[in-house]
Amino acid sequence: MEDTENFLDTVLSNEFDYGTGVWSSVNDKLSIRMNSFGEYETYIKKEKEVFTEYELDSLKEVNCLLSQFNETDLGKELFSEIESINYDSRIGYFQNLYIGHVAEGEYRKNASSGGFGTWIFTELLRLGYIDSVIHVKKSTNSDKLFEYSISKTMNDIIQGAKTKYYPVELSEVLKIIKTTPGKYAVIGLPSFIMELRLLSKQDTNINDRIKFYIGLVCGHQKSTKFTDLLGWQCGIKPGDIQSIDYRKKLDYGPSSSYAVEVQGLVDGKMETVVKEMKQIYGGDWGKGLFKVRASDFSDDVMNETADITLGDAWLREYTKDNKGNNILVVRNTIIDEIIQNAMAEGRIKLTPTDSDTIQRSQMSHYRHSQDELGYRLYKLNKKKKWIPTKRIEPSKDISFARKRIQDLREKYCELTPIFFEKAMELDDFEYLKKQLRIYDLEYSFFYKLIDLNRKIGRAFEILNLKNRKS
Template sequence: MYHQLVDNHYDFGTGSWAVANNKIQMKLDQYGEYHPYLVDPKKSEFSESELTTLKETCLSLSSKNEADISKELYAQIPHIHYNQQLGYYSDLYVGHVTEGDFRANGSSGGFGTWIFKELLANHEIDGVLHIKPSNKPDKLFEYGISRTVDEIIAGAKTKYYPVEYSEVIKTVKQQPGKYAIIGLPSYIMEIRLLADQDPILKERIKYTIGLVCGHQKSTKFAEFLAWQCGIQPGDLKTINFRKKLPDAPASQYAIEVTGTINGEEKSIVKPMKELVGRDWGEALFKVRASDFTDDVMNETADVTLGDAWLPEYTSDSKGNNVIIVRHPVIKAIIEAGIKDGKVKVDKVDAATIFRSQSSHYRHTRVELGYRLYKQIKAGHWVPQKRTQPSKNFPWHRRKIQDEREAICLKVPEMYLKAVAKNDLNYFLQEIKPLRNAYQKLYRNIHRVKRVTQLLHLKK
C-alpha cells in the first residue's frame, strides 16, 4: 500500500498517516517534499485494523471521495444548492474585507484571517490551525495553533510552501477545545477522513476554511526564487510570496525575500514578472500528487476562498476573494459583516465563480482523464477518481499535459545538480529547453486561434 501511494507520487504530504498511526512520521525528502516514513523501518508490520485506518485516512486510497464527504456534510442544509463544478454552496460572493488591515495584510481580499477573527470573537472556536513561520532549520513554515487575534493576523497570506499537520492535529487530540483549520483541498479532505475514523477530531475540528490552489510546491520553489534575488540556497530566512504592488493589477504582485548576502542580512522586493517561475502553468517545482486530484473548489470545506482572477476585479491592486459558503455559521458571519459594513461583496452566480478558475478546472478536473490514461498505459496503478481515464482530448491539449509532466518530473533533479555545483545559471540553462518547448507550444496554439478568428471574420 505504501509503495502504491508514494512510489507513484499519489501522496499529498498532509501528515494524515502520521496522525492515524504513531509508527509513521513525516519528513521532507531531498527534493523538498513531505512523505510518510516509518519511525523504525525494522518494525514495519501493521495489523489489519491499522491498515484499514491508513487506507481510509488517505485521499488516494479511501473508499469515500469528495462528493461522498460533502454530501454527508452539506446536503441536508436548508436551501443548499449543488453545482458539479463548485460542489455544494449556499451563497457565492466576490469581494474584500473593509474592516481594519485584514485586506492589506492578506494575499487577496483578507477573508480568511477575518473569518477566523469572527469565529474567535463569537466564541465559536478556541484556536486556529494555520501556517506560521517556523523556527526549525529545515523549513520556513509549518502548521501551528493561534489562540489570539494578533497571532491569527501574524499567520496571514498565502504560502506556496509545503507543510504537514501531524503535530498540530496530535495537539488538538491532547488539548480539548474547539478548533478551525485552513488548508488546500487535499488537506481539508484528509482532515474529514481522519475525523471519520477519530471521534475526538470530529468533535474538536469545528470549522474548515478551504483554499483554491493550482498545485502544491516543494521547498525548492521558494529557494529558487530567492536565489534569483541573490540569496543562495540555505541562506533564505523569510519570504512573502504575495507582496501587493500599489497601482498594479492584483495579478501583478511581487515577492519579498530576506536572507544573508555576503554575510549581511538583506531584504529584496522583486516583481514576479521578472522571475523564472512566474508562469503557474509551467509548474516549476510542482508536487507531483497535485496532478492526481479532481477537487478544484475545496468541496469538503465549510467555506472556500480563492483569488478573484476576473477582469472586472483584478484591476484593483488591493485584491479580492471569490467566496463559496457552505456552513450556516459562516454564512451568518458574512451576512452580519455586510450589514455592519465590515466587508464589501457582490453576490454572484456559479458561472462567475467558475470563470475565475476555469483554466485551473480544465487542467485539474477535466484533463486529469488524460494523465490517468497515461499512467495506466505505462502499467502504473492509479487511484479511483471522479474523472475517468481517457485519451479523447485534442492533440494540443494532450501535448500541453505532456510538456507539463516533463517539467514536473525533470526539474527537481536538475535543481539538485545546480545546487551541488552552486551554479544558478547551470539550472537556468538546463531547464531552458523544457520551458522553450512549453512556451512554443502555447505560442503556436494562440497563433492558430488568431488565424481561425480572422478567417471567421472574413466569412
C-alpha cells in the first residue's frame, strides 16, 4: 500500500472505509460524500492526484484499520498511568464498572436506554469542564436526516438524545473545532472515537480542544437504506421519511422489545406510524442488513479509547425493567468523580459490577467482533486479499455452523443493498424478502442447530453429574 493506486484500491473502494470524515480533515485533496448505497465514502477531489509518502503515512495513521497503533496501544498511552487503573483484555482499561440509569429529570425517559449519554454531557457543561458538545442531531439539510452538530446549551444538548442508526461524518464539525477555540466533548462509535484519538496525535488544535471522548457500544454501522427499510414497512416510502425514532420505548415487555416511530408523507399527508421492531423484517441485528462493510473488521467492542463507554445492559436481570439501563465503563478520573458524587446525591442509580458481567451484557457482540473475526480475516487471506492488521489473527478455528452463519452475514451485507435497490425500482418491498428468503431459511436452520447442540451438551452434563453422584 505504498503507492496511490494501491491505497485507493484497498481502502477508498469503501470496503475498509468507516466514513468518519477524519481523512478529509487531514488532507484537503480528499473529501467525503454519500454514495448510492447510502454510505459515506472518502474520495479524491481531482483525477490523477499524487500523494507524497508523507501524506499517505499521515492518512494511514488516523485510520483504525491502517494505523500502527491499535486500541490496546492507545489505551495504554491514555490510561495506564492512572492510579488504581484496571485492565481487562476484552474491555480495555477501566477505573470502575457500573450498571444502572439516571434517576433525576427526564433523561431516562427521553433516552433509548438509561439516559447517561445526555446526562454526562449536561454535567460536564454545568460544572464548567466543557463549553461545547459534539453530537448527532436532526439535520438542518433536507438531503439527510441526521448529522454531527455542536451544541452549547442544556436544551440543545437534550435535543441530541436517543440512538440513531444512521450514517454521519465529522468533517464539517472538525473544521469548526480547528478554527474555534473552546472546550469540547464528543460522543461516537468505536471507529469515530479511535480515529479522533489518532487525529489528536497529529493535530494540536484537536488535541487541545477536545477534552472528553464519550464512547458508545455499537454492533455495526448502518447505511441510510436501513432507515428506508424501517420506514417502508411502516407505510412511509423511501424519500418520504421526515423523522424517525429508532428506539421508542414501550410501556410493556422487556427493554429489549422496543418500537420504531416514523413520521413522513403518506399519499401527500403527514403521518406518524409506530411499529414494534420484532414485527419488522430486518430487525434481527445479527443478520446485519445494510451494514457498513468496514464494521466487520473492528475488534473494539467496548470503545476502548473513550473516557467513558456507554451501552445497553442486555442482561435478563435488567431488561425486565422496560425503562432501560446502561452499562458504564469509566476510564477518566474527572468523569468517575462526577459519577461518584451524583451517586452519593441520589441523582443517578448505579450498581458497581465486574468485567465478566459487562462482557456478558454484550455476549453476541463479542462473539461476532472478536471470537469470529479471525474467520473473516482467514477468508480474505485465503483469497490473497489485503487484510488489516488486527489484534486477532486469521483463523478458521470455529465450528462449521458458526462458519456458515458468518458466510451468510457476508452475503446479507453484499446482496441486501442490491436487492433493495431493485425492490425500490419495482415499488415492491416483497421482492427484497423473496430474494433473501433462501438465506433467511439457512440462517434460521443453523441457529436452531446450534441451540439443539447446546441443549444436548447440557443434557449430557446433567447426566454425567447424576452418574458421579450415584
